[in-house]
Amino acid sequence: MSNPPPPATALPTLPPQKPFDWFDSHGRVLNPAKGHDYLEISMTPTGVNVKQEPVSDLEVPAFSERLVNTPSDATWRLHVLITLFEGWEWEHPYSNATIDALQKHWHIGRSCFNSASHRAMTATFESPNGDLTRKGLRLGSLRTLRATLALSHSPSTRQTFAIVYSTSTYTMNRIFSALLASKEHAYQPHLLPFIYTAQHLQCLEDFFRGLPAGEYYSIMRTLGADSYHEREERPTPPDLTDMPRTLTALTRMTADVASVKETIGQQIELVTKWAEEFPKLEDGKEDVAMRERLRLMGQYCEQVGLDVREMSETIQAMVQMVYAILQQRDNELNRRYAADMRVITAITLVFLPGTFVATLFSASFWNFDPRSGGKMVSSWVWLYFVSTAVLTLVVLAVWRGFAALKQTMGAVKRFWRVRVLRRKEEGDGDEENATAAAEKEKEGKGD
The missing domain is CATH 1.20.58 (Methane Monooxygenase Hydroxylase; Chain G, domain 1)
Incomplete structure (x- = not known):
């Protein structure tokens, strides 16, 4: 049994980009990887054959076309383009030329490369070339697996084309180790x-x-x-x-x-x-x-x-x-x-x-000094009671006035709110009447 494919070479840190420099004319976020790995599993007269080779992003268009046009004696074939890249999960690790080639030769659906494709974790697609015999699906995962799979299958030629890209080396090793362990069943497009x-x-x-x-x-x-039945009698x-x-x-x-x-x-x-x-x-x-x-x-x-x-x-x-x-x-x-x-x-x-x-x-209104022979109560004592009574009345008046003012303001707001609603209803009624009159006038002209 062949060994699992090694991960792609780590990419260098990309230079700083201006805002939206990675968006192409279709709104896709592109972060092209420098290299990919191509894996092919096929059934030849000698048995199940596994082939793997590195492919640069610039070589993918011609490489994908050559795979389709080159005759083969294989009974069935599975083609997988593996991409391990550094970046965000919602980025596409392909250039525009690579995307166009994958759509044209491998029949990978357009929906797999648009800006909203990462939100659709499970989707099917048709061949972008109008080949109704081909069937395709796309599976994605941003939170856990952090990998995306897009696959198209042709029942007539028994060829399956797939792209898998991820930012996790661990995920890619797990997927393709399991694939190579089950290579005899790779004729099934759902494997x-x-x-x-x-x-x-x-x-x-x-x-x-x-x-x-x-x-x-x-x-x-x-x-x-x-x-409930086993709770403490006096819980802390x-x-x-x-x-x-x-x-x-x-x-x-x-x-x-x-x-x-x-x-x-x-x-x-x-x-x-x-x-x-x-x-x-x-x-x-x-x-x-x-x-x-x-x-x-x-x-x-x-x-x-x-x-x-x-x-x-x-x-x-x-x-x-x-x-x-x-x-x-x-x-x-x-x-x-x-x-x-x-x-x-x-x-x-x-x-x-x-x-x-x-x-x-x-207070000085009272004189309780026993040595004083004058009055014990000042003649101005009335001023104390008058001032106290006046101030008490003023405080009570202000309190009552403030409460009444608050009620009045609430009543005024309610009044204007009701009036505005009535005017709006009357305006809507006038518009309906005008519309009905216009329709009757048109019917009369038609007659």
């Missing part, structure tokens, strides 16, 4: 998509296991939500300082897992459909094991979805519980503050009469 989907599902499993289950169950036990008050942030992070991570699960579910469904369309391609044999594996993969994916949904609903319940506990604590603090205010009010009421009397009789 490479099957391997891609299986590796994507493995990433989902790793992603799901990477969820911080320890924090999840720790919060559940702290809140006493893990088991939970520390809610960092729980909202942790639960928010868990919600985000479960949403990511759910999104990846939906993508993989679509890919499994598409690959299963392809396996049903091409059931017998080699001496009438059906690859029952592959379709059984696809069925098990679909069931596992659904189970992950159920687990994620359960965790997500539990997290939402715990979030509500945390906020309910916080609200309960706030209410308890408010009750304590209210009790303290009642105590302060009671103490104030006890000392307020004495304070008033002391303030009143300490």
